Amino acid sequence: EAEVAQSPRYKITEKSQAVAFWCDPISGHATLYWYRQILGQGPELLVQFQDESVVDDSQLPKDRFSAERLKGVDSTLKIQPAELGDSAMYLCASSGQVGSEQYFGPGTRLTVT
Amino acid sequence: GQQLNQSPQSMFIQEGEDVSMNCTSSSIFNTWLWYKQDPGEGPVLLIALYKAGELTSNGRLTAQFGITRKDSFLNISASIPSDVGIYFCAGPYNAGNNRKLIWGLGTSLAVNP
Numbered sequence: 689e690a691e692v693a694q695s696p697r698y699k700i701t702e703k704s705q706a707v708a709f710w711c712d713p714i715s716g717h718a719t720l721y722w723y724r725q726i727l728g729q730g731p732e733l734l735v736q737f738q739d740e741s742v743v744d745d746s747q748l749p750k751d752r753f754s755a756e757r758l759k760g761v762d763s764t765l766k767i768q769p770a771e772l773g774d775s776a777m778y779l780c781a782s783s784g785q786v787g788s789e790q791y792f793g794p795g796t797r798l799t800v801t
Numbered sequence: 802g803q804q805l806n807q808s809p810q811s812m813f814i815q816e817g818e819d820v821s822m823n824c825t826s827s828s829i830f831n832t833w834l835w836y837k838q839d840p841g842e843g844p845v846l847l848i849a850l851y852k853a854g855e856l857t858s859n860g861r862l863t864a865q866f867g868i869t870r871k872d873s874f875l876n877i878s879a880s881i882p883s884d885v886g887i888y889f890c891a892g893p894y895n896a897g898n899n900r901k902l903i904w905g906l907g908t909s910l911a912v913n914p
Binding site (some may be wrong): 730731781789 | 844898904
């Protein structure tokens with residue numbers, strides 16, 4: 689069964705350091721999403737790609753966060769510098785069409801100390 | 802703005818009991834999605850609903866798309882310990898030229914063996 693892959697699963701970093709997360713969507717899925725989820729809340733969309741293009745990054749804190757999907761397949765989300773408030777679960781999802789069902793990876797649990 | 806209200810917020814039941822939870826909105830949706838999230842994992846899509854009045858099952862889970870298109874229900878029959886987790890409803894909506902998912906805050910389910 690096709691799955692969304694994410695790595696690492698867990699990351700502990702000190703504040704002011706840089707951190708990067710990787711996501712490989714389900715093969716053939718053109719739409720890729722990065723979400724941040726704080727404990728006790730639903731996922732919050734950070735950035736959405738359609739192929740290699742960003743279609744929505746309105747909630748991405750662009751002063752410290754960046755995301756890319758250079759070849760329209762896998763994607764990287766970076767935080768530099770990390771802040772204590774960035775501690776959260778970072779989820780990647782993909783879908784075959786915009787607005788259809790989204791399939792999630794296992795997530796990366798980030799702890800900033 | 803768009804908002805999904807899930808209830809109950811949490812449930813604590815005995816193994817073998819049936820469970821019912823719902824999701825309501827002030828706006829009409831054309832699709833309802835139900836996800837389950839285990840601790841430390843990404844959400845897993847359980848059921849997708851596309852038509853008002855639709856009733857769809859997935860094993861012991863049954864979900865219904867409300868006739869008004871403003872609500873949806875998820876039922877779990879004969880609960881077992883592995884049903885423990887947080888259940889989220891989500892629905893796609895138009896945001897400018899893009900379609901996004903809006904999420905409820907989740908129903909946390911605990912099952913006493």
